[in-house]
């Protein structure tokens with residue numbers, strides 16, 4: 142079968158991974174006292190395995206503080222991982238010194254939540270746009286200016302924007318500049334770190350559609366981080382759910398929304414507003430309390446302190462991320478996964494949950 146005859150899903154699964162994370166850990170030291178003695182660690186990312194194929198969008202969701210941004214920043218090497226492998230096109234970026242990242246930097250870009258803090262306020266857009274093109278793609282002044290003008294058009298900004306400073310734009314326009322900068326280098330992977338969270342709801346859809354259009358136009362691959370499930374569902378082919386530094390479920394967007402296996406995923410879905418209250422699932426899992434501290438994560442399954450289905454096994458034994466030999470591409474880390482029955486969801490062992 143030719144590539145043209147294959148649909149997107151077939152192309153994705155036939156391809157070799159663009160990005161592969163193997164047991165990635167990122168710990169921050171907690172220091173105290175006059176001599177800054179290390180008294181513990183914040184386990185922001187605590188053993189993540191994840192695969193992203195060329196051309197797809199993998200969503201990453203979870204509550205605030207569960208390590209999504211740290212993972213995204215570790216991938217583009219804005220953070221050094223503590224241990225583990227970050228394989229980009231098969232090459233491990235983790236041990237590479239920053240000096241040797243230059244060739245790879247243009248293939249790996251990031252779009253930030255707050256476009257204002259990621260754009261130097263003292264530089265005009267023309268400089269913000271042309272400098273990376275000159276430094277990382279070796280363009281002349283004229284070539285870089287031509288490319289910057291074209292990119293303004295692509296992201297829907299007037300040419301006159303080039304002469305302005307970041308503070309002269311609205312939030313949505315600033316995010317368009319951030320996006321233009323990210324795609325300027327024709328990267329292979331863009332980590333989008335909650336790119337619409339800081340924007341008005343009316344602008345969010347425009348930015349998401351722009352990202353989708355650009356993905357098609359430039360054949361981009363996205364890791365799309367968000368805590369709003371709506372935007373993640375809209376954007377993603379596959380979704381990874383993160384809780385306290387670990388991936389607890391990873392599946393196609395459709396399977397995850399229709400048949401969540403992990404109670405935490407279900408709780409996130411149940412927290413999502415449903416326009417018609419009669420359609421609201423009566424067996425909702427309500428998330429209570431806050432995410433525990435990543436400096437002292439709970440034993441066993443990290444979610445057990447908030448899980449209505451947890452028992453002694455969950456407290457003692459850490460579940461591994463597995464497909465349990467059934468659905469090949471649906472992985473979850475739970476001793477008592479939810480049965481895939483949209484009408485009555487029960488634990489696979491034990492009583493009906495309430």
Ligand SMILES: Nc1ncnc2c1ncn2[C@@H]1O[C@H](COP(=O)(O)OP(=O)(O)OP(=O)(O)O)[C@@H](O)[C@H]1O
Nearest residue numbers: 169183185204205206207208209210211212368435
């Ligand atoms: N530079 C740092 N030093 C110490 N702790 C950090 C640092 N950066 C992040 N953390 C901690 O690591 C944990 C994960 O943070 P992170 O920002 O990655 O979470 P997140 O899921 O992206 O949250 P949000 O959705 O609010 O951005 C948090 O407890 C945070 O306080």
